[in-house]
Amino acid sequence: GNSVTQMEGPVTLSEEAFLTINCTYTATGYPSLFWYVQYPGEGLQLLLKATKADDKGSNKGFEATYRKETTSFHLEKGSVQVSDSAVYFCALSEGGAQKLVFGQGTRLTINP
């Protein structure tokens, strides 16, 4: 079956540091890939997505590129802020939101 594996957290960085959160997936076909973010006390919200190989999703300074050859969708940001502290979820879907599979989440803490 389909699955998503994220790097173990928690991740702690200083403000303005470079961020990478690794995500790899296993899928039978050609899934769409997503990053969702969960701020403290809130529900998840979509951060970015990519629907086919070599697509790059980007939003709020975050980027992720759909790499079919390495089955990866790593999340990056060049300079993180304290407000980026949250839990980040990588996810994939083959066939719509009803078949969305989430990774285990990575907690990110940014210190001033």
Place this chain on the structure above:
Amino acid sequence: DTAVSQTPKYLVTQMGNDKSIKCEQNLGHDTMYWYKQDSKKFLKIMFSYNNKELIINETVPNRFSPKSPDKAHLNLHINSLELGDSAVYFCASSQSDGQGSEKLFFGSGTQLSVL
């Protein structure tokens, strides 16, 4: 205007009790979901309804019963609550985009604590 709203935000109750969590979405979406998030933040789908019809029912005990009176509402009733039911429950909704890449809109969660 909250897009997906669920109540209550916090629910503390004794083992063996029956409780309900309500969810409403004002986005006009055709599909609604219930997810369970455990203490390690692992998120697992429980149910999915499309236009009031049950589509997905993952391995959830019979004590959990979703009810969808209309496509804007999906309530979750839990009978005979157990300690292991303690978690954060999220309601979500989506609208098919025909491409399989539609996004989920989540409520802010209901933290259930069973004592």
